[in-house]
Amino acid sequence: MNKVSRRDKYFLRDLHQEIDLYDRKLAYLDKYEQFASPEDREETAKGLLTKRASLKKTAAELVAAGVEYEEKDLPRSFRAVNLEHKDGNSNLA
Numbered sequence: 001m002n003k004v005s006r007r008d009k010y011f012l013r014d015l016h017q018e019i020d021l022y023d024r025k026l027a028y029l030d031k032y033e034q035f036a037s038p039e040d041r042e043e044t045a046k047g048l049l050t051k052r053a054s055l056k057k058t059a060a061e062l063v064a065a066g067v068e069y070e071e072k073d074l075p076r077s078f079r080a081v082n083l084e085h086k087d088g089n090s091n092l093a
Contacts (some may be wrong), residue, residue, distance in 0.1 A: 007062060015059045020058045020075035022052035 026048050035041040063069065071079070 009068045017067045019055050023077045
């Protein structure tokens, strides 16, 4: 196995990009994808959500371990949550 396991800011950036990709796939699935049955749609969505959850968990572990990241590299779904938290805190002051 030639792939070196690295856990640095670049690895985290790539994880964030992959999470964003899954977010886009899920949005496409909801809006445009057609399935033979609702069960097929649900099964496909469940698979995508499972993969995304695994990536999100790994990213959260890296952040908790102190790996640096830039706000601009966060997936859009993470940025929306961060903006809500920032806006909510600023309104309290």
